[in-house]
Amino acid sequence: MNNNHRITLNTNKNIIVEFTNERIIPASGLAVVGALLGKSGFIKKLNRMDITSNRSQHQIKNGDIVLTYLGMLCMGKPYFEAVHEMDDDKDFYKTALANGLVPVDIDVTPMDNSKSKKEGVSRTYKGFDGYAPVMAYIGTEGYAINFELREGKQHCQKGTVEFLQETIKLCHKLTDKPLLIRLDSGNDSIDNVAVLMDTGCFFIIKRNLRRESTDDWFETAKQYCQHVTSPRDGKTIYIGSDWKTVISKQFNKEFILRTGYEITERTIDKYGQFNLVPDIEVETWWTNLGDPDEEIIRLYHAHGECEQFHSEVKTDMDLERLPSGKFATNALILELGMIAYNILRMIGQGTIGGRAPRQKRDVKRRRLRTVISNLIMMAGHVTMHARQLIIGLGKSNVWRHIFSYICQKYAVTNA
Incomplete structure (x- = not known):
């Protein structure tokens, strides 16, 4: 005990705050992170890599650096300077859908790095300066399968064919089940369709209408649509499918694709105001599924859940403003962030049920912020x-029982 660091708080209970020599660490959960990493040969492979000649301290192994940084990322601290918080205690530190398909959600998410001069930072389609990485998640629980850092100004389709091919190979290493690839309208290129058809994947890709007339789609729906509903006065929804012949210029292949559509006509808005001219909204999708049109729409809407995964990477793990000024370094940090993300996701999913503290409602996926805190x-x-x-x-x-369960689940040796 050190009496030089003793403070008496002016409260009714006369609380005393003092420094002690007892070892009380703030991040015991890193023991589970270490156990998970220890089950793979990832760190050993890093240690076998050659150390570059410009390394300032050759005695430090690659694995030690990466292991330390992964620990920082799992605490939501991407800036490497945060490692010095541990200086005083150096001794411690694939689910399918109901239809049998494994969903793979691919999406671009801009990262705001405004007011910085980092390499690769440029204007994104969101209207701020930053990066525009593409991220792929597999399964219904949001495990990351592939991340790729991109410059902010890069069009979302540029490099997507290669990213798709790489992601599909990675997915096939994890599961033999058929894949359902879901993409937004920025990636509705027929070249992507050619890759997916060639690899035997199912897909739902939202289409960009571009120069197609919404009035033409509406007239077609009124003439041929068999599924028409009116959820309220002044609102009519047409749901159906059409077929279109398309050509992939890159692969020189022709396809006849199913084009699902959902067309909404509003003559009265949701406030009861009559529209002078009917408001027509048209949404269409490329797909090779044989499911009913309503199921296609439901499956695509589930794709929006990946926005929550983006938020966890950028906010919960604090990875939106990448720390380095070099593009290659930030690309590596994003890759390491993917590993840390999956470790946290694995720990979080392991806490569902059991003796976890009561929640207001049942949860199917625990947010990374909850896992970290x-x-x-x-x-x-x-x-x-x-x-x-x-x-x-x-x-x-109150989390000690579930923490013990997680330790046992991931093969931590029992005493």
Whole structure:
């Protein structure tokens, strides 16, 4: 105990704050992160890599650097300077849909890096300066399968054919089940369709109407559509499918594709105001599924869930403003962020059910912010006994039982 660092708070209970020499660490959950990484040969492979001649400290292994940084990322601290917070204690530190298809959601998400001079930062389609990485997630629980950093000004279709091919290969290493690839309208190129058809994937791709007339689509729907509903006065919805012949210029192939559509006519707005001219909204999709039109629409709307995954990467892990001024370094950091993201996702999914604290409602996926705050940044009392490092969790910690379960689940050795 050090009496030089003792403060008495002016409260009714006369609370005293003091410094002690006891080892109490703020991030006991990193033990689980280490256990997960230890089950793979990732760090060993890094250590076998050659160290470049311009490395300032050759005695530090590649694996040690990456392992340390992954720990920082799992705490939501992407800036490497945060490692110095641990200087005082150096001794410690694939689900399918109901139809049997495994969804793979691919989307571009701009990252705001305004007021910086980082390499590759430029104007994005969102109207700010930053990067525009493309991210792919597999399964219904949001595991990351492939991230690629891109310059902000890069068109979302540029490089997408190669990204698709790489992502599909990675997915096939994880599952033998058929894949359902879902893409936004910025990636409705027939070249993407050619790749997906060639690899035997199912797909739903929202179409960009470009120069197609909404009035022509509306007239076609009124004439041929068999599924017409009116959810309220002044609103009529037409749902159906058409067939179009398309050509991939890059692969020189011709396809006849199913084109699903949902056309909404509004003569009265939601406030009861009559429109002088009917408001026509047209949404269409490329697909090779044989499901009913309503199911195609439902499956595509589920694609919007990947926006939540983007938010967790950028906000919960604080990776939106990448720390380096060099593009290649930031690309590596994003790749490491994907590994950390999956580790946190795996830990979070392992807490569903069991003796987890009560929630207001049942959850199917635990947000990374919750995992970081409750399971990674978990205070623990560290002691050494019989050549073992023991982490003690207090009885007031309501997450201690689920933490113990996670440790056992991921093959941490029992005493």
